[in-house]
Amino acid sequence: GAVVSQHPSRVICKSGTSVKIECRSLDFQATTMFWYRQFPKQSLMLMATSNEGSKATYEQGVEKDKFLINHASLTLSTLTVTSAHPEDSSFYICSARGLAGGYEQYFGPGTRLTVT
Amino acid sequence: DQQVKQNSPSLSVQEGRISILNCDYTNSMFDYFLWYKKYPAEGPTFLISISSIKDKNEDGRFTVFLNKSAKHLSLHIVPSQPGDSAVYFCAARYNFNKFYFGSGTKLNVKP
Numbered sequence: 001g002a003v004v005s006q007h008p009s010r011v012i013c014k015s016g017t018s019v020k021i022e023c024r025s026l027d028f029q030a031t032t033m034f035w036y037r038q039f040p041k042q043s044l045m046l047m048a049t050s051n052e053g054s055k056a057t058y059e060q061g062v063e064k065d066k067f068l069i070n071h072a073s074l075t076l077s078t079l080t081v082t083s084a085h086p087e088d089s090s091f092y093i094c095s096a097r098g099l100a101g102g103y104e105q106y107f108g109p110g111t112r113l114t115v116t
Numbered sequence: 117d118q119q120v121k122q123n124s125p126s127l128s129v130q131e132g133r134i135s136i137l138n139c140d141y142t143n144s145m146f147d148y149f150l151w152y153k154k155y156p157a158e159g160p161t162f163l164i165s166i167s168s169i170k171d172k173n174e175d176g177r178f179t180v181f182l183n184k185s186a187k188h189l190s191l192h193i194v195p196s197q198p199g200d201s202a203v204y205f206c207a208a209r210y211n212f213n214k215f216y217f218g219s220g221t222k223l224n225v226k227p
Contacts, residue, residue, distance in 0.1 A: 004159070034215070041125065041219065041220075043122075043218050043220065044207075044217040046214065046216070093160075105215065106162070107152075107159030107161070109159045110158070
C-alpha cells in the first residue's frame with residue numbers, strides 16, 4: 001500500500017516552454033502533498049506544500065509564479081514549471097501524506113527535468 | 117541554511133558487519149526524525165523513525181539512536197547485507213508540515 005506515482009519520469013524540454021509533472025497517490029487519499037527538488041549530491045529541498053482544494057504554501061525563495069502547484073483532488077497534485085530555463089533542470093520528487101496525517105510521507109519515484 | 121546534515125557522503129562496510137550512518141541537526145524544535153532509503157531512479161522509501169521524546173527505536177536489523185543534547189542521530193544496521201546498499205537520508209520534522217532532509221550517505225555493503 002501507500003504507492004505514489006509520478007509522470008513523466010523523464011522530460012526534456014526547450015528553454016521557454018512549460019512542463020507539467022503529475023503526482024498521484026494510487027491507493028490512498030492524500031490531503032497533503034509535498035514537492036521537493038534535488039540537486040546532484042545534495043539534499044531534498046522542500047519547494048512547497050499543497051493541501052487539497054487550497055493554495056499551495058511555498059518555501060522561501062521558491063517563485064510561486066514559476067512553479068505552479070495544483071492539488072485539485074485527494075489523489076492528484078501537479079507541478080507546472082513555467083517558462084523553463086536550463087537552471088530549472090533538476091530532479092523533482094513529490095510525496096504524499098494520508099488522511100490520518102502523521103509524520104510519514106510516501107514518495108514518488110521522481111521526475112528528471114532537463115531544459116535545453 | 118542546512119538544518120540537517122549528513123557529513124559522510126559515503127560509507128563502505130563488509131557484509132555481516134555493522135553500518136553506522138550519522139546525522140546532525142541544528143533545530144531543537146524538531147519533533148520527529150526519520151530515515152529514508154533511496155535506490156537510483158526511485159523515490160525515497162521510509163525506513164524507521166524516532167520521536168524526539170525517545171532515545172532509541174529498533175526495528176529488526178535497524179536501530180535509530182537519538183542524542184538530543186548533542187543534536188545527533190544515528191542509524192545502525194546490523195548485520196549489514198548487500199541489499200542494504202543505497203543512499204540513506206535522514207530527515208527531521210518541524211511544525212507538522214515541514215521536513216528537512218540531509219544530503220544523504222551512500223552505503224556500499226561489500227559481499
